[in-house]
Amino acid sequence: MSRLATNSDFSEMVKRNLAPYQRLMTYYECAMMEIETKFRVLDAEFGLRYDRNPIESIKTRLKGTDSLAKKLNRKGFPLSVESIENNIFDVAGVRVVCTFPEDIFTLADALLAQDDITLVEKRDYVSNPKPSGYRSLHLIVETPIFLEKEKRLVKVEVQLRTISMNFWASLExxxxxxxxxxxxxxxxxxxxxxxxxxxxxxxxxxxxxxxxxxxxxxxxxxxxxx
Missing domain, CATH: 1.20.5 (Single alpha-helices involved in coiled-coils or other helix-helix interfaces)
Structure with missing residues (x-):
C-alpha cells in the first residue's frame, strides 16, 4: 500500500528528490507564464477591437509544500514527485479578474479556442454557485512549454471571476x-x-x-x- 503524505513526510520526500521537485515546480512556473501571456494578449486585442479591456487583474500562484502535502494526504495519493504531477491538477494557478460577468465566458472561450490549449476539466460556479455563495469559473487546462530539448504538457488551473466575486471570495x-x-x-x-x-x-x-x-x-x- 502506498504511503500517504504528512507535512514532515512530504518535506523529507522533497529533500530526497530536490532536483526533480525543483524541476517540476519550474515547469509549473513556465506554464503559468504561458497562460498569463495568453490572457494579456487577449486583453490587448479586446482593447483594440472593442475599445475596452475586459481584464482588471491577473494573479498567479504556485501551491506550497504544506498545501501539496495536505492535498496528497486528503486524496490518498502516493507520496512522490510523480504523484504530484499525475494527480494534482491545481499546483499552478492563474486567477483572472474581469470587469463584467459576460467577460468571464468570452475570455474562457477565447482561451479554449487556441489550438495549443486542451481543456481537462471545467467547473462553472458562476451559473451554478456553491452552497456557500461562491462564484467563479474554474478551468483545468493543459498547455505546452517549450524547453531547450523537449516540449512538455503542463496542467494549470484557471479561475475567472468578476471584481465583486473576487471581493466576496477574499473576505469570505x-x-x-x-x-x-x-x-x-x-x-x-x-x-x-x-x-x-x-x-x-x-x-x-x-x-x-x-x-x-x-x-x-x-x-x-x-x-x-x-
Whole structure:
C-alpha cells in the first residue's frame, strides 16, 4: 500500500528528490507564464477591437509544500514527485479578474479556442454557485512549454471571476473561518455570506445590463441625450 503524505513526510520526500521537485515546480512556473501571456494578449486585442479591456487583474500562484502535502494526504495519493504531477491538477494557478460577468465566458472561450490549449476539466460556479455563495469559473487546462530539448504538457488551473466575486471570495475566507465562533454564530455568518453573494451577483447583473444598453446605443443617440 502506498504511503500517504504528512507535512514532515512530504518535506523529507522533497529533500530526497530536490532536483526533480525543483524541476517540476519550474515547469509549473513556465506554464503559468504561458497562460498569463495568453490572457494579456487577449486583453490587448479586446482593447483594440472593442475599445475596452475586459481584464482588471491577473494573479498567479504556485501551491506550497504544506498545501501539496495536505492535498496528497486528503486524496490518498502516493507520496512522490510523480504523484504530484499525475494527480494534482491545481499546483499552478492563474486567477483572472474581469470587469463584467459576460467577460468571464468570452475570455474562457477565447482561451479554449487556441489550438495549443486542451481543456481537462471545467467547473462553472458562476451559473451554478456553491452552497456557500461562491462564484467563479474554474478551468483545468493543459498547455505546452517549450524547453531547450523537449516540449512538455503542463496542467494549470484557471479561475475567472468578476471584481465583486473576487471581493466576496477574499473576505469570505477571513470571516467564515474566524476562530472561536459558536455553532449558532457560524451558521448566522454563513447565511449572511450567502445573502451578500447574492447581492454581489445582482450588482454584477445590473452593471452588465447597463453596459449592454450603452453598447446598443449609437454615438448619435448618446450625443442627443446630453
Amino acid at each position: 475566507h477571513q470571516l467564515r473561518y474566524k476562530k472561536d465562533l459558536s455553532e449558532e454564530m457560524a451558521s448566522q455568518v454563513s447565511d449572511e455570506l450567502v445573502k451578500l453573494a447574492e447581492d454581489a451577483a445582482s450588482l454584477d447583473n445590473r452593471m452588465q445590463a447597463l453596459r449592454t444598453y450603452l453598447d446598443s446605443q449609437s454615438p448619435e443617440q448618446l450625443e442627443s441625450q446630453n
